[in-house]
Amino acid sequence: MGKSPSNNLGFPPEIIRFIGKKWVIQILKEGKTSKQIRFGELKKKFSITPKVLSEILREMKDLGLIKKETKKSFPPTVIYRLSNRGLKLLESMKIIEEFSKKPTEIVYIGNSFDRKKIKKFLILLAIEKSILRMGKPELKIIEERLLADFNCTLEDCVSNPSPLKKVLRKMFGNCYDDILDIMQQSLKNSDDEHTEQFLEFMKMK
Known part of the structure; x- marks a missing residue:
């Protein structure tokens, strides 16, 4: 392994x-x-x-x-x-x-x-926390799909959230908004530009 x-x-x-x-x-x-x-x-x-x-x-x-x-x-x-x-x-x-x-x-x-690394790390934690609410097996499936379909990891999706958004919408459908709500709650104290851009992209239809 x-x-x-x-x-x-x-x-x-x-x-x-x-x-x-x-x-x-x-x-x-x-x-x-x-x-x-x-x-x-x-x-x-x-x-x-x-x-x-x-x-x-x-x-x-x-x-x-x-x-x-x-x-x-x-x-x-x-x-x-x-x-x-x-x-x-x-x-x-x-x-x-x-x-x-x-x-x-x-x-x-x-x-x-440094500040940039910590901000990215907070976003990564928020992503994992929101997905784990759906179940630990789901997190593993998402990681596998990201790697197989887009050759990327969850950490890569902090800077480029497009693959994550596609996988989450395909897997969870209407429950996608629930996942997004958890992310927003986890990041509510982070008001930097990168975090705002990440959340805005994830909210776009």
Whole structure:
């Protein structure tokens, strides 16, 4: 299987979708604050069922966001620590949160991020969020159709929304307007020219 394409902030699509799950951001923040993550402490603090917490931690490990360590003791003690990727993701989400509150300001961490990239990333998140409301399988189908019919990705559609519009209208018909409403709500705090042009194009009949 080929490597997943990364978005403008350097994370593959599966991570972008994963951070939308309940508890993920809270667990990342807890890992940064306490420097380590213990299963029992998380379960107690957030009132998560053992099954759900196990699934989240396993997926976080598979995505490279945390590292699992087993200490030699009886019984063995398992702890999790944020990886460099997990720390970077948490900082990226902080930037996006601040940028969403103050969209007219340029926000930087070192030289890695700029205003244009963050705006595009916010649009990409809005696209994925609106499609996921229709179902995760639908998102995968749309990604496959974009690649097969137009040789492009969802990220490409941020700058050239025409293929996305065609695929969404063909798949969802009258429900297209519902998807567009979710996009508009997600981007309501972004008043830059690129976002306005994207939404205006998507609204055209």
